[in-house]
Amino acid sequence: MKKEYITSSSAQTKKLGQKLAKDILKKKPEKTAFVIGLEGELGSGKTTFVQGFAKALGIKEKVLSPTFVIIKRFQFNNLTIKQFNNFYHLDCYRIKKPRELLDLGFKEIISNPRNIVAVEWADKIKKIMPEDVLWINFEFIDEKKRKISFICDIIEK
Numbered sequence: 001m002k003k004e005y006i007t008s009s010s011a012q013t014k015k016l017g018q019k020l021a022k023d024i025l026k027k028k029p030e031k032t033a034f035v036i037g038l039e040g041e042l043g044s045g046k047t048t049f050v051q052g053f054a055k056a057l058g059i060k061e062k063v064l065s066p067t068f069v070i071i072k073r074f075q076f077n078n079l080t081i082k083q084f085n086n087f088y089h090l091d092c093y094r095i096k097k098p099r100e101l102l103d104l105g106f107k108e109i110i111s112n113p114r115n116i117v118a119v120e121w122a123d124k125i126k127k128i129m130p131e132d133v134l135w136i137n138f139e140f141i142d143e144k145k146r147k148i149s150f151i152c153d154i155i156e157k
């Protein structure tokens with residue numbers, strides 16, 4: 001994937017999320033979870049991106065902002081996905097201390113190679129994020145435009 005994209009609609013942002021998911025599914029298995037850190041202001045498109053991402057993983061449930069639950073787990077019932085069992089969607093907006101997330105089993109979630117983990121507001125818990133993270137930065141350009149930057153080259157294409 002390229003490093004930077006400008007999307008002009010939420011549909012385009014979802015498409016980009018789908019593309020990333022497809023690329024991840026093509027990767028060789030790793031020793032730990034595949035972790036994505038999403039950062040960017042309110043309304044910059046993080047959840048929208050995750051909706052496209054989840055759709056490409058065959059998740060039929062509606063992906064909402066998990067702000068109030070903090071951690072939402074989706075199990076794959078898609079038999080074509082062999083290397084992963086779960087998709088975790090986290091939202092750290094309300095997290096005050098990384099400890100709160102550790103108490104919810106964050107370390108176990110990110111160490112299981114059968115998990116894909118997407119963390120909104122991951123910059124708030126940078127201290128406990130693993131080293132190998134695909135960081136994605138979302139910037140509001142105008143009402144319809146967002147700049148989406150991939151900060152890491154785990155996915156090169």
Ligand SMILES: Nc1ncnc2c1ncn2[C@@H]1O[C@H](COP(=O)(O)OP(=O)(O)OP(=O)(O)O)[C@@H](O)[C@H]1O
Pocket residue numbers: 007008009010011012013040041042043044045046047048049065120138143144145146
């Ligand atoms: N190009 C675009 N990409 C993504 N969303 C867009 C775009 N243009 C307009 N939007 C709108 O912007 C909003 C993005 O909201 P979204 O919940 O995805 O943001 P968020 O970054 O997850 O915010 P929060 O920090 O509150 O969780 C949606 O209402 C969406 O329809």
Ligand SMILES: [Mg+2]
Pocket residue numbers: 046047048065066120
């Ligand atoms: Mg959100």
